[in-house]
Amino acid sequence: MSATALSIVCLALTLFCYYACKYLYLRHRVWWLAPIFLVPLVVIGIVALFKIDLPIYFQYTHLLVMLLAPATVAFALPIYRERALIQKYPITIFSGVVAGLFLGMFSSWLLIKFIPLPTELAHSFIVRSISTPFAVEATTSFGGIPELTAVMVVMTGVVGILICEPIFKLARIRTSLGRGVALGASAHGAGASKATEYGREEGVVASLTMIFAGVSMVLGAPFFAIFVG
Amino acid sequence: MSPLPAVKSRSFKLLQLLLQVAFLCLLAWFTHTIAVYLGSPIPGAVLGMTLLLILLSFKVVPEKAVNLGASWLIADLLLFFIPSVVAVLKYEPLFEKYGLNIIAVVILGSSMVLLGTGFVVDRIFRFERRLNHRRRQLILATR
Incomplete structure (x- = not known):
């Protein structure tokens, strides 16, 4: 052939x-x-x-x-359509985005101190919780490699949908936004589709959190890279 | 009785989808070109998202003009990065050597983020819900 x-x-x-x-x-x-x-x-x-x-x-x-670039542009639609939900719970969504970003970077910094990984992998690991089109943009600021980052993002998505149920039970996270925001902040698109299984509001807020976390990471990466990586 | 109208509306929808995706591609390409030209630290796609949000908010672009295309692009996002994941074959020795460490780090990392974010957001949501409730009652009482 x-x-x-x-x-x-x-x-x-x-x-x-x-x-x-x-x-x-x-x-x-x-x-x-x-x-x-x-x-x-x-x-x-x-x-x-x-x-x-x-x-x-x-x-x-x-x-x-x-097609990742037009897909990123398309994220404007859910933000526009769900503006009422954003206006209703701005503090919750904002704190979820901040907590998700901070914990994502802090956990990377902490874990690679105890579990040795080669530098290119360790650096690609930092942005794993955010959606791929944003992650591959942000990762270069931390010295990560886009392809390795894409794999880390996928693995994180799979792990996120597997461990979310026991974790929600253990920590007694029962509210719709608690679950939605946590899934969107930790497991991006995979988390958002898992959140849709819990309910409509969970799914919507997970997608919104995922988008805001992605944009914040892309904008903040050069600054965050001073502290992590 | 003829199946024609259904077929016709189906192909019409497909054409609509293609046109809308083409429009979003054009927007992404346009903002990318501008970002490169200006040397913008913000990636073109993020600028494109902001531009589309503004266009939607001011009703320059109606929601239904991008609805089909945007929904498809978002729903099938995974398809667009499968090739990047396949590129991992280039790093096969790395994954063979550090496979267990990688899995451990991903599981522990995700647990920390999920647990921490969920715990914080769950509390803040209860607080904000009470706040909204009280505000609504205040509005009703002053009426």
């Missing part, structure tokens, strides 16, 4: 895996069918198994990555 044909197959494969997995997850809600867990695993598995060269894989799939 020629290289171009193989590149097209790679794009088709990525699209197929994503939409097939999404379809399955909507029918059977089990965590290991969640697209954020299964799709990267399957696609990486296939690329590794058939020893497909990465430049060939990226030739057309990088068109998908280019």
